[in-house]
Amino acid sequence: MTDSRPVLTMTGISKSFPGVRALHDVNFRLFPGEVHALMGENGAGKSTLIKVLTGVYDTDEGAITLHDEPVSFTGPMQATAAGVSTVFQEVNLCTNLSVAENIFIGREPRLLGAVRWGEVRRRARALLADLDLDLDVSAPLGSYSLAIQQMVAIARAIDIKARVLILDEPTSSLDADEVAQLFRIMRQLRDEGIAILFVTHFLDQVYEIADRITVLRNGGLVGEYLTTELPQLSLVEKMIGKELDVLEGIEEHSRRDLAALEEGTPLVAVSNFGRAGAVEPFSLTIHAGEVVGLAGLLGSGRTEVARLLFGADRADGGQVAVDGTASSLRTPAQAIDHGVGFCSENRRAEGIVADLSVRENMILAMQAARGWLRPIPRRRQDELVDKYVKALNIRPADPEVPVRNLSGGNQQKVLLARWLITEPRLLILDEPTRGIDIGAKTEIQKLVTQLSDGGMAVLFISAELEEVLRLSHKVAVMRDRQMVAQLANDESLDADRIMQTIASGSHREEADR
């Protein structure tokens, strides 16, 4: 398997965008007849590497060879023609066309300019039969499940004489049976000698299908490993990396007595709370003054938990109690009425309103709660805004500039201020410190400490375990869209134990390889 020569090599690949070094000196190779997993956290450079490979981006430095020939694709079409096919996460086929049309669209067999539809259907059937798929090729693609659509996309990709097949998170919207079906086809293709590059966030799947793993972190190459030689725990360590703790300014604070906090009625208690395709049902209680950390890899369901608790997505079932009385969290407006606030991790799309000024962004949630007929008097607005611009050290300190002109860290603080102004009882912070500079990061961490001391409950989501450990009273661990453990943050808890839980799942020690 590995004794042959690589079908594809990428050496010394570097790629920068203005202000961001997306890839730095990354090597990657792909052998025929292997499934090679590309792993890394969000922002590690996985998708940039794929885009460089398929010619969506050109490289700043580095070389790509295919069958020992140097290549430089100018776009995915050219890459496909050379035998490098990509199936993207979002199935980009036309659901209103038939299965056969989708497979051959753009390259239909023709006779004197007329499409030979009989031939199209016959060849589509043969191709799908090769993949052990029994479909009605004349039926519209939309009548089949997402998994089948994905496999049709793969059928289309391999029919173009693909030697390299890139699957970018193909399983993210599939259920277990569908994944099994997909894996069967992947194994079959691998056995036929096709090299498969597989991107996923699911650790179990990597260990089930991949022969080799390449790990990226912060745009750099961590290493290339044989799956059998890399235990799950080491993989997680390599993906997350152990950063130097530069935030020693914050005192050890959070080892407070969890038992004392957890006396009395919880502020919010949910049980059997879940949403199909997003997160398995979970139970969680949050008390006033408590900081609950949510740890887990990207795609493990952290954000989904936050969105359910805020009513941004609707839970399929389960019970919710606020202050001990049964209630519901079905819309954001309802959650806000209960005193819940939510800073999304997706600052640009779900947080700021770029057109509006800093002041308007800050008062938005409070104004929404009051209704448009009762505007907040301008003087009160100015007081509030002034207070938080100072308290959070927002720069520039001019509340009338459009919020889009602020840096990411300052936008994040504006969002924090938006919720603090509403004086929430539970504040959900999804990756509040990601992508912001170290100073702003420290300020936000300090703030979380102060707020919880003042009696506010906080659900703190972060990929940085040190940060979660420093701030939380209790850490809930997510893995593969399940809440696998809730750990009290006492002396026995450290980053290693959390990582271990992420890697193996506390209930599934035996699954640890």
Next chain:
Amino acid sequence: MNDAMSRYRAITGHRLFWPAAVLFVMLAANTIYRPGFLSIELKDGHLYGTPIDILRLSAPLILVALGMTLVISTGGIDLSVGSLCAISGAIACMYISKQPDQSSLGVVVTALAMAMGVSLVLGAWNGVLVAVIGIQPIIATLILMVAGRGLAQLITEGQIITINSEPYRAIGLGHALTLPLAIFIALAAALLVAAFTRRTALGMIIESVGGNSMASRLAGIRSGRVIFLAYVISAACAAVAGFMMTANVSSADGNAVGLWVELDAILAVVIGGTSLAGGRFFLSGTIIGALIIQTLTTTVYAMDISPQTSLLFKAVVVIAVCLIQAPAFRARFSRRRRNSPPPAPVADKPKEQVPA
């Protein structure tokens, strides 16, 4: 020098600068072509002159465009306003024509109330289609744009309804304080809409919904209600415009009243600086936009441009106005003039321009 430069930037960077400049240039061009263009004279206690005519004739468009501004700001569009003008005018005229004393104030007020009531219901229909059922605005309002013409025909029974009602005629042609009443009506509507949006939090919330609907939802805004309201306001504005249009000619023609006014209104909104993508809206800009369009129409007549080429002339001017407005175009143009090196430094250049 630097100071003057920055002041120059501040003025040209103001969002109303380019629309106002275009209007000014148009008026200046007219005055050069026909020196009497700007002259106003007082006759029988009424002011007369081309500028007054432009103001009076632009009143219905201003009304329609005010409502359109709010709808566009939510990220939507309202194609049904022209039909709504026809319907409101038809109902009012039909009711008046059936009364024995057409000039009675009571009759006219009842007619206006009835027509306004129906228009609000139709606006609510648009609002429900867009905000509750979730149909794309362009499709949702297209329904009423097409069906509304039929409805207006139905109301007038396919006839052109002529009336002889002095109070109704005054809506379009009456005078107050030496100026046409229509100007005051448009002004009052503008102040009302401005107060309604800027004295409450409605304006900001509309801008928030149009600017980023997902973020607005997560901030707790129930966007459906706001969007619904925008369509109702738009229908109300269109109804008043319909009264004016029919009052001008003392008759209602279901086929002709307000024909294509939705397109002029959209144009006025865009010229005024409100983005079709939604977000920030500028009522003052919209009013200037409407005045530009009316000035253009008047210019076509005043300059004796033949009817065959007048549409083309209008189109050319409109394209020019839109290009001047576009920051990207201005940036490219000014770069070329300065003859600075091409693409390389351009990458971060547009960033500077975006806030404008």
